[in-house]
Amino acid sequence: MRTLAPLILVALTAQPALAQTGRRALEAGTERYLLADYPGAVPLLGMGLDPRAGSTDELWLHGVERLADVLLVLRQDSLAATWLRWATRLAPEFAVNEEVMPPPVVRAARAARAFVDSTPQDRFVAQTTFQWPASFRAGAPGTIRLASANIPITARIGADQFLRGGESRVLPPGSYDVVVSAPGYLPTRLTAEVLPGVTTVVLVSLLPETAGLLYVAARPWGTLFVDGQRIGYTSVAAHRVVPGSHRLRLERDGQPVTDTTIVVAERQPVRLSWVTTRDTVGEPRIDSAFARLDAGEIERGVDVLRDLLAPHQPSFPAAVRARALARLAEATWSLGAKDSARASLRELVQVNPFYTPRADQFNPELLAAYTQVRCQTPVIAIRAPRDTVLTPFRDTLPVEIAVGQPGEVRILLRLTNPRRRDSLLTTLTVESVAIASIPLSGPDGGVLAPGLYAIEGEVAAAGRGASDLLQLTVERTPVDTTPHEPSIAGAATRPETRKRGPSLRTMGEGIGLGALVILVSATVNDGDLSGRSIPPAAWMVGASVALANFAFKRPSVPIPENISHNELLRARREARNRITAAENATKLRLAPLRIRATREP
């Protein structure tokens, strides 16, 4: 025995990985993954993902994304996609960490989510379970088995494979379309993933062809039970129930349990509504669609809403459109069209990033989907009070920011004068919604001048960013400024000069000019004809010229005391006006600003 002990030890250490199962294998696979031993990590991670070995906790979720990463590195894209689809179908909350995982894994996970959303299954009719092998081989084929039932059921797998109840088929790993049917029963369709070495067991409990349909609308949302079986969150749409009497229970947070009994006839649709308050947006056509949804007419309501929100229809205001999209997402989610619901949620985020669903509106599943879609949608919206009055230095302008994909947001003030440029106002990291306080004054003490401005918000999210513009009209509110003193009235001032009597020279000049005027006229004048040697008109003009010269050419003499008196008056007035100007400048600087915000067209 002692001689065999080293051999046993060597044998145990020679197969370190494949001997481990469950969580230990997952941990060991993670170690290999972190050591970049990718071929060694695949079987360990594959073995460790057995859902029966534990819950789909964080370690399990990391295991899936690491396995996908490894397979993508090893160029086994199809296998990676199969694992991701399987995990997404098994754990609806599964999502890769986009901050950590490489972009190919993120893209593959999103594709898997879209695939799973587009291939729903009725979990009350068909279920899949998985039997893990004792040892895991990455390249091994998988097996699909149709569990036997008490009726003769047949399954078509893919295009050309047929199974009867209790039979198995070995298939290459991948996703397979499975249709199970039986005479006299409603067929059911599901998509099942076949994993390497794993047996996928399909269990069905077909409903008779005479089954009725149950629709339940509730607001606030609740959890619906039929005959004690949990059906899910409301709204519930097109849930098949066998004809007969059924006990229904609706449980809602903070509200008494609602119990009721219904009798379903063959192929009868039964619609129940527990809507406490009517949902309206003031748009008659949309309100009518909402009323249909609230009455349990889910399919009809969805059709009407889709038609109203189609691109060719006249556009509704953003707030109305957002609420309509939210209701459409909720209804399509209840119909099981999760990819369509996610598309509506994505559009909702794009139309109004500020949209916050009411607590009574989105059930936890839909809320999780909304949160996930929002985080994946690169969009930003900014808004400010539509019309507000703020005081510089004391107040700041609150600018609300909403982003879809979280990231660093830069708020820029676009200036056009004196030259086109952007001024960075603030930078902040926004997860969902944040408020930036924009000061109305600069570091140099200057106040935002009245005018037209544009504020741009940019989010630098992973992948492509987004931006939004807000137009601001800034006006200074009227301020009671003190008027400047007018110029000193003539009556208040004293004359600064006085005219002296004409000097001899002035008199000589005046007389000379007058005489010249008379002389010229007299020279041309014919005294015999006019009757005067000097015409009276010549005298008149000459005298006028002489007198004007006397009057206007008198020298002025300054009056010093009057000049100093007037200068004193002027100096006092200027001093008072300087004080008034300074006071007015302060008043204007502190004057409240009226700011109106409008969206840029």
Added chain:
Amino acid sequence: MTVLSGLGRLAPTLASLLVLTVDLAGQSVSGRAVIAAPKSSVRVGGVLDRVDGVWGGLALDFHVGRFTLSGGGMRGQLTPSQAGTAPKRDVGELSLDGQYEFRPWLHFELQYTARAFSSAAGYQRWDIVGVGAAGSRDLGTPAVRAAVGLTWLPVVRVSGQEAPTFALRSDVGLSVAPSRFPLAFTLRYRVERFRFSKSAIRSEQFEALALSVGVRARRVAGRWTLGGGR
């Protein structure tokens, strides 16, 4: 002749449009209302005939740089100073005057005047062309200015009678044009003396004391503003 007369009537309008629409340095336009007391004295042989009266009219001045173009028209009635010596007559005058400012105080001018007398005795027209110079000077302030001018009238045509052998015109005046006031006032006295050949035994003199009130608009930086200053 008809075409020429039509062009003559159109000329002031075209000139106004040209001056008003073309933007030139130092442009100004002034319009004046004139009232005058004319007096015409004629001695034929030994008989002296004097008529006087009142006439009124309008004048326009276009000033561009150193050039000034003036045109005006007057109309009125002359009556004999002594009753019964001569018939009443209507008188009208059209004048065109081009001036060049050689110095701020001296300018030369070329004038054309057409004057017509019409009475029960007949119609007589005078066509006068003159060349002259005028000096001016402000009287203590640029707003008040005195002017003295002499014009030789080398071409004088008189319908129905012999043309004078020598003619001279004197023109003196005083103008007041306050710079802050859009109106300008002018007092002028002119004397025209015509000497005929000895064989005609005739001499004539025409004089007029005129008072005018005008408004002046000048173009500053492309815009027209009113101002009475020079």
